[in-house]
Amino acid sequence: MMNRFDYIRRNYTELSCELETIAARVGVCPPTLVCVTKSGSDEELVALAGCGASDIGENRTSELVRRHGLLSAAGFSPRMHQIGTLQSNKARLAAPVASLIHSVDSESLLRELSRQAVRLGKSIPVLLEINSAEEVQKGGIMPEDAERFLEKTLTYAGITPCGLMTMGPATEDKEEIRKYFRLTYRLFDDLGSRYGFGEKPILSMGMSDSYSVAIEEGSTLVRVGRRLFKKD
Numbered sequence: 001m002m003n004r005f006d007y008i009r010r011n012y013t014e015l016s017c018e019l020e021t022i023a024a025r026v027g028v029c030p031p032t033l034v035c036v037t038k039s040g041s042d043e044e045l046v047a048l049a050g051c052g053a054s055d056i057g058e059n060r061t062s063e064l065v066r067r068h069g070l071l072s073a074a075g076f077s078p079r080m081h082q083i084g085t086l087q088s089n090k091a092r093l094a095a096p097v098a099s100l101i102h103s104v105d106s107e108s109l110l111r112e113l114s115r116q117a118v119r120l121g122k123s124i125p126v127l128l129e130i131n132s133a134e135e136v137q138k139g140g141i142m143p144e145d146a147e148r149f150l151e152k153t154l155t156y157a158g159i160t161p162c163g164l165m166t167m168g169p170a171t172e173d174k175e176e177i178r179k180y181f182r183l184t185y186r187l188f189d190d191l192g193s194r195y196g197f198g199e200k201p202i203l204s205m206g207m208s209d210s211y212s213v214a215i216e217e218g219s220t221l222v223r224v225g226r227r228l229f230k231k232d
Contacts, residue, residue, distance in 0.1 A: 059084030117158025
């Protein structure tokens, strides 16, 4: 009997297999797949969780919180990722539900997350966002400032830096984006060897159009959304 969400299972299975194939070709472990669900309905989100999706990413904090509740009510408990820009005044909402916050790039956000971590009596895992292409119109830490910012992060109670994240420039030229992924990997490797990023360091690079290059350049986590919800 056909299920109206069979396309979700097909897309999730095909993508998971493709990630495994790329990783095997490169000779690395398959990356963690964070399913970015902003383009999916609530019903599609529940269907995706039913397929085994264990990591769910949301850009908007209000949706992160709401969909965490939705999935919990449906009997699922995936790891929830705050992947978009997190405003300091929304840290109080994200802190109780986010398993990982991907885009930390300011001391004001560090300060507020630390305050929430202490209030909740927990450690909050974070990734430092690197502006690898040094685009002034975008957020993120410039590569030359990454070590200083990591040292500052380590002074805040309740904050656990687990690695780095980068977006790279908006381009369809995979070789152009490759050099920025490569730069971020070198920074990740250097800082990780000298400061440590915990037992399972995370390098979050690669989205729907760039995850193949990202895996080739050392990404341990990719963020893919719209491909999971296509019906054709």
